[in-house]
Amino acid sequence: xxxxxxxxxxxxxxxxxxxxxxxxxxxxxxxxxxxxxxxxxxxxxxxxxxxxxxxxxxxxxxxxxxxxxxxxxxxxxxxxxxxxxxxxxxxxxxxxxxxxxxxxxxxxxxxxxxxxxxxxxxxxxxxxxxxxxxxxxxxxxxxxxxxxxxxxxxxxxxxxxxxxxxxxxxxxxxxxxxxxxxxxxxxxxxxxxxxxxxxxxxxxxxxxxxxxxxxxxxxxxxxxxxxxxxxxxxxxxxxxxxxxxxxxxxxxxxxxxxxxxxxxxxxxxxxxxxxxxxxxxxxxxxxxxxxxxxxxxxxxxxxxxxxxxxxxxxxxxxxxxxxxxxxxxxxxxxxxxxxxxxxxxxxxxxxxxxxxxxxxxxxxxxxxxxxxxxxxxxxxxxxxxxxxxxxxxxxxxxxxxxxxxxxxxxxxxxxxxxxxxxxxxxxxxxxxxxxxxxxxxxxxxxxxxxxxxxxxxxxxxxxxxxxxxxxxxxxxxxxxxxxxxxxxxxxxxxxxxxxxxxxxxxxxxxxxxxxxxxxxxxxxxxxxxxxxxxxxxxxxxxxxxxxxxxxxxxx
Amino acid sequence: xxxxxxxxxxxxxxxxxxxxxxxxxxxxxxxxxxxxxxxxxxxxxxxxxxxxxxxxxxxxxxxxxxxxxxxxxxxxxxxxxxxxxxxxxxxxxxxxxxxxxxxxxxxxxxxxxxxxxxxxxxxxxxxxxxxxxxxxxxxxxxxxxxxxxxxxxxxxxxxxxxxxxxxxxxxxxxxxxxxxxxxxxxxxxxxxxxxxxxxxxxxxxxxxxxxxxxxxxxxxxxxxxxxxxxxxxxxxxxxxxxxxxxxxxxxxxxxxxxxxxxxxxxxxxxxxxxxxxxxxxxxxxxxxxxxxxxxxxxxxxxxxxxxxxxxxxxxxxxxxxxxxxxxxxxxxxxxxxxxxxxxxxxxx
Numbered sequence: 001x002x003x004x005x006x007x008x009x010x011x012x013x014x015x016x017x018x019x020x021x022x023x024x025x026x027x028x029x030x031x032x033x034x035x036x037x038x039x040x041x042x043x044x045x046x047x048x049x050x051x052x053x054x055x056x057x058x059x060x061x062x063x064x065x066x067x068x069x070x071x072x073x074x075x076x077x078x079x080x081x082x083x084x085x086x087x088x089x090x091x092x093x094x095x096x097x098x099x100x101x102x103x104x105x106x107x108x109x110x111x112x113x114x115x116x117x118x119x120x121x122x123x124x125x126x127x128x129x130x131x132x133x134x135x136x137x138x139x140x141x142x143x144x145x146x147x148x149x150x151x152x153x154x155x156x157x158x159x160x161x162x163x164x165x166x167x168x169x170x171x172x173x174x175x176x177x178x179x180x181x182x183x184x185x186x187x188x189x190x191x192x193x194x195x196x197x198x199x200x201x202x203x204x205x206x207x208x209x210x211x212x213x214x215x216x217x218x219x220x221x222x223x224x225x226x227x228x229x230x231x232x233x234x235x236x237x238x239x240x241x242x243x244x245x246x247x248x249x250x251x252x253x254x255x256x257x258x259x260x261x262x263x264x265x266x267x268x269x270x271x272x273x274x275x276x277x278x279x280x281x282x283x284x285x286x287x288x289x290x291x292x293x294x295x296x297x298x299x300x301x302x303x304x305x306x307x308x309x310x311x312x313x314x315x316x317x318x319x320x321x322x323x324x325x326x327x328x329x330x331x332x333x334x335x336x337x338x339x340x341x342x343x344x345x346x347x348x349x350x351x352x353x354x355x356x357x358x359x360x361x362x363x364x365x366x367x368x369x370x371x372x373x374x375x376x377x378x379x380x381x382x383x384x385x386x387x388x389x390x391x392x393x394x395x396x397x398x399x400x401x402x403x404x405x406x407x408x409x410x411x412x413x414x415x416x417x418x419x420x421x422x423x424x425x426x427x428x429x430x431x432x433x434x435x436x437x438x439x440x441x442x443x444x445x446x447x448x449x450x451x452x453x454x455x456x457x458x459x460x461x462x463x464x465x466x467x468x469x470x471x472x473x474x475x476x477x478x479x480x481x482x483x484x485x486x487x488x489x490x491x492x493x494x495x496x497x498x499x500x501x502x503x504x505x506x507x508x509x510x511x512x513x514x515x516x517x518x519x520x521x522x523x524x525x526x527x528x529x530x531x532x533x534x535x536x537x538x539x540x541x542x543x544x545x546x547x548x549x550x551x552x553x554x555x
Numbered sequence: 556x557x558x559x560x561x562x563x564x565x566x567x568x569x570x571x572x573x574x575x576x577x578x579x580x581x582x583x584x585x586x587x588x589x590x591x592x593x594x595x596x597x598x599x600x601x602x603x604x605x606x607x608x609x610x611x612x613x614x615x616x617x618x619x620x621x622x623x624x625x626x627x628x629x630x631x632x633x634x635x636x637x638x639x640x641x642x643x644x645x646x647x648x649x650x651x652x653x654x655x656x657x658x659x660x661x662x663x664x665x666x667x668x669x670x671x672x673x674x675x676x677x678x679x680x681x682x683x684x685x686x687x688x689x690x691x692x693x694x695x696x697x698x699x700x701x702x703x704x705x706x707x708x709x710x711x712x713x714x715x716x717x718x719x720x721x722x723x724x725x726x727x728x729x730x731x732x733x734x735x736x737x738x739x740x741x742x743x744x745x746x747x748x749x750x751x752x753x754x755x756x757x758x759x760x761x762x763x764x765x766x767x768x769x770x771x772x773x774x775x776x777x778x779x780x781x782x783x784x785x786x787x788x789x790x791x792x793x794x795x796x797x798x799x800x801x802x803x804x805x806x807x808x809x810x811x812x813x814x815x816x817x818x819x820x821x822x823x824x825x826x827x828x829x830x831x832x833x834x835x836x837x838x839x840x841x842x843x844x845x846x847x848x849x850x851x852x853x854x855x856x857x858x859x860x861x862x863x864x865x866x867x868x869x870x871x872x873x874x875x876x877x878x879x880x881x882x883x884x885x886x887x888x889x890x891x892x893x894x895x896x897x898x899x900x901x902x903x
Binding site: 019022023026030033131132133134136137138141142153154155156198199200201202213214215216271 | 572575576579611612615619621629843850851
């Protein structure tokens with residue numbers, strides 16, 4: 001398997017699982033968190049702003065109701081210039097109207113120029129209006145500064161709404177006093193934190209102790225309209241609205257500490273869950289990939305084995321229907337392949353055997369004819385020699401037909417060679433000489449029969465051309481594990497062209513030249529012992545020829 | 556897919572995921588931090604004062620309502636103002652502190668004469684240039700009228716009555732400026748104008764105080780109100796305020812002599828809001844504020860036109876004595892140490 005270049009199926013599967021499970025989980029986690037934060041933020045801020053708007057609306061309505069009441073009261077006195085101040089019945093009508101229609105609770109005073117109480121409704125005590133030290137203080141001062149106009153003043157946690165009417169060179173102060181408890185009764189409030197303070201931060205009404213300075217003023221009075229802020233470690237959302245007519249700021253506070261903590265917990269939990277999913281996926285995907293691709297690995301391994309020549313491998317893949325089919329078909333296929341290979345080998349062996357038999361059977365008829373012709377002469381000249389030739393020839397013939405075995409020992413072959421040499425010796429007499437040098441150690445080695453004889457035949461056939469004598473030497477020895485036979489003659493040799501032609505023919509399977517004998521030997525060795533073995537030819541014109549046979553050393 | 560390519564893709568994916576996570580974390584952190592905006596520091600007139608919050612409240616409320624100048628009040632003892640300045644707190648006005656107690660800071664105050672100087676009693680006018688008088692605070696003896704029985708107390712001499720032993724509330728002059736005023740008062744009153752001659756009385760008084768020397772002026776007047784002590788050496792405002800609140804107490808002006816040291820309002824040199832500070836001084840020295848103070852806050856006005864509106868005896872009815880300011884300032888530390896030694900000596 002070439003792992004270095006291509007990733008495995010297992011890695012791919014794992015990659016897919018990781019990417020296609022983690023990315024959506026991550027995206028969903030992020031989106032959910034953002035959504036939670038957004039919705040939370042929206043809810044907190046919207047509720048706070050809504051409540052602020054509600055209170056501001058109520059206060060505005062209240063203020064305009066009180067201004068209308070003051071205007072109405074002062075108009076009564078204007079109508080009748082003889083009356084110092086309106087008829088008490090008319091005053092009460094207005095006051096009861098306030099009480100009944102708006103459910104507004106208050107105290108009401110009418111003072112003269114010297115702070116004398118002309119009319120009182122509600123709480124009797126009104127130091128801030130009647131005491132001389134307050135004559136130029138707070139609401140009284142403001143009323144005097146703008147006679148005929150509605151003035152408001154927050155003083156000592158009470159809101160004063162008043163009007164100074166100057167009439168017949170007399171001053172009449174009409175003042176409503178609304179305390180924090182009056183206000184609480186007048187407005188519909190809920191449990192949300194609310195602060196009503198003037199522009200300097202002095203508090204009229206408050207149901208929380210947060211955001212107070214050392215004078216109990218609202219401390220953050222200059223903050224922007226809507227903001228998140230921190231007070232003493234608690235987080236708040238603050239909405240602030242200014243009612244300019246009354247010089248009152250409506251501040252609604254949402255304590256976000258708890259929900260803030262919850263959001264952070266959700267966030268931390270989400271991150272923890274996400275990280276766990278990452279870890280679990282990372283390890284489980286590995287395990288899963290291994291499990292789901294085990295059959296793939298087996299299949300890859302089986303193919304690898306087959307490629308390396310092991311056809312005995314069997315594939316047992318059971319994890320799924322598809323893999324079962326693949327395994328079954330693979331086994332079937334390998335079995336078929338094995339049968340095919342066996343048949344092919346058998347057929348090739350048969351062919352080779354037939355070829356060898358045919359090659360062996362090519363006993364040279366020229367030689368037989370020459371020898372017999374020689375014997376006919378010898379019977380007349382030298383009876384003994386003729387006899388020796390007949391014996392040798394008969395040995396040769398017997399050797400060639402009798403021994404059915406493919407291989408025989410060097411010693412046996414040497415006997416046969418001796419017979420052949422005997423015939424040649426007698427036939428050519430002194431023109432032919434030979435020597436044999438075989439290492440005794442290789443005598444028992446096995447070689448194909450009739451392998452060396454054709455070499456001598458070949459030497460005799462071509463060696464005599466143009467010369468009187470011929471010497472052939474046969475040498476046999478062992479080199480490493482190879483058996484080597486050399487047949488060297490001092491004959492005419494071959495031309496360079498002929499040698500090249502011969503050498504090129506040796507590498508071809510079919511012989512087309514006249515040198516059938518040499519080619520047959522080479523072919524036989526190759527068929528029997530495979531490619532590495534065979535014949536080498538070296539020759540030089542006028543010097544001689546050397547033929548070397550290389551075979552495995554078999555004993 | 557090619558392994559290298561895939562490895563790259565995996566790497567990219569993890570980098571993207573990591574970055575996204577970090578971004579999300581950052582966003583969350585920012586979201587969290589957005590709440591942590593510290594309290595809003597507004598541009599306002601900064602006033603340092605030893606006066607109680609309840610005293611300054613109505614005056615500041617009215618000042619802010621009239622001028623729309625926001626006032627930030629920092630409360631603290633007269634002697635601690637420099638600590639605030641050293642800590643980097645910017646202060647525009649020092650409101651309170653008697654002539655003797657602010658003496659060490661005179662160099663820090665800028666010259667300013669309020670628009671109301673002409674209406675002041677001549678003795679209270681700003682002759683120094685940087686000390687606008689705010690109120691007149693006589694030292695007094697405060698007696699629990701429920702418990703005093705028939706023990707007669709008219710002045711310092713009566714405090715030596717053995718029947719009062721251990722029943723006299725007096726704070727350590729080194730801790731309480733009102734006690735220091737009393738120390739000056741008794742030295743000059745009992746020494747007939749010569750403070751050295753007064754130390755004999757101080758020694759005898761210490762013997763009658765016993766081991767009850769208190770740490771602050773509030774322990775003195777609260778102790779008398781609560782009945783822990785029969786008589787306390789304190790200042791008029793505390794007693795008047797308590798009496799107005801219904802406490803059963805009697806205010807005794809020492810027949811041997813009463814020292815009434817005015818306290819002041821001081822504009823600090825290098826103030827960040829000098830104009831606002833001047834407006835504040837003008838307001839506090841003005842008729843309205845001084846009038847309210849005499850009626851509601853238990854203090855005597857420094858103005859000539861408000862001398863007869865108090866429910867306390869007029870100054871002319873009292874035996875007012877005037878210590879030599881230079882002598883007091885020079886001997887301040889020495890006298891405090893000397894008192895401590897006498898007190899400790901009396902104990903051992």
